[in-house]
Amino acid sequence: MKRVIMIDPGHGAETAGKRSPDDTLREYEFNRNVARRLVKKLQTSGFDARLTVNDDTDMPLIQRTNQARDLKRQGYDVLLVSIHANAAGNGGWSTANGIETYTNDQAEKLAQIIQRRLVADTSLRDRGVKRADLHITRETAKYGIPGVLCELGFMTNRDECMLLKTDAYREKCATAIAKAICEHYGVPFKTSTENPQPEQKPVDKVSIEINGKRLSVQGYLRDGVSWLPVRAVAEAVGGKVEWCATTKQVKVNGKDVTEIIENGTSYAPARELAAILGLAVEWDQATKTVKLKKGCV
Numbered sequence: 001m002k003r004v005i006m007i008d009p010g011h012g013a014e015t016a017g018k019r020s021p022d023d024t025l026r027e028y029e030f031n032r033n034v035a036r037r038l039v040k041k042l043q044t045s046g047f048d049a050r051l052t053v054n055d056d057t058d059m060p061l062i063q064r065t066n067q068a069r070d071l072k073r074q075g076y077d078v079l080l081v082s083i084h085a086n087a088a089g090n091g092g093w094s095t096a097n098g099i100e101t102y103t104n105d106q107a108e109k110l111a112q113i114i115q116r117r118l119v120a121d122t123s124l125r126d127r128g129v130k131r132a133d134l135h136i137t138r139e140t141a142k143y144g145i146p147g148v149l150c151e152l153g154f155m156t157n158r159d160e161c162m163l164l165k166t167d168a169y170r171e172k173c174a175t176a177i178a179k180a181i182c183e184h185y186g187v188p189f190k191t192s193t194e195n196p197q198p199e200q201k202p203v204d205k206v207s208i209e210i211n212g213k214r215l216s217v218q219g220y221l222r223d224g225v226s227w228l229p230v231r232a233v234a235e236a237v238g239g240k241v242e243w244c245a246t247t248k249q250v251k252v253n254g255k256d257v258t259e260i261i262e263n264g265t266s267y268a269p270a271r272e273l274a275a276i277l278g279l280a281v282e283w284d285q286a287t288k289t290v291k292l293k294k295g296c297v
């Protein structure tokens, strides 16, 4: 049977509210950028991949799923994957973070592969594969079409918002989803010269000083954000660190922090961690040191 993979970039330029609190990121722009990369990658690997929307308009949801339905009625094996960025809170910045994938019954296996690859490649928090009464997953299910909706990080989280604006992150997400689709259908993932793999940026280590004393452990710089080892920093100033096994989320002094786990160690953005611990942050460019101080900020 002939297969068509429909990639749906959520929302449009005029969709109200779908933006970061500081208005530096519009969701439709991120969604379209990732969706276009994903379509190209799938085409390079030999799939008939198509966008549901080619311009910046907010096509009504019913038209998006009807396209998939019509292709199915024409005898195609259809998959619909919708691309989104997440939001939480009431208009301001929020600490909610991580990646989640919504699925219908028909796409459960694929959704698991997509979620696993996204989390492995981005190192963001795994919020899991979920079910919800969303138009994309519900309407596709009516026609027996596998439907998936990916939420690729929170534009309402300061650090994830910075990440969502980078080409490197967009490329990472598109590659992870393309590889997952290839894996699911047993098709080798191919790259072309116009479709290069993202370059792995070297990781810059940063030193940490607390009240003038240097810690033995280091943090690192990624996309302009300093990430510090949560436990070492918190405990150096008497902070309380807890880890919740059910949510797999670390808490400092009872508050959730944005975290990335590298080699079994939780790292959090310096600014966020310092705020929770009541510390002032200074960055010394010459020595690549994050200086944390007790006292007024």
Ligand SMILES: [Zn+2]
Residues within 6 Å of the ligand: 010, 011, 018, 027, 084, 085
């Ligand atoms: Zn959305």
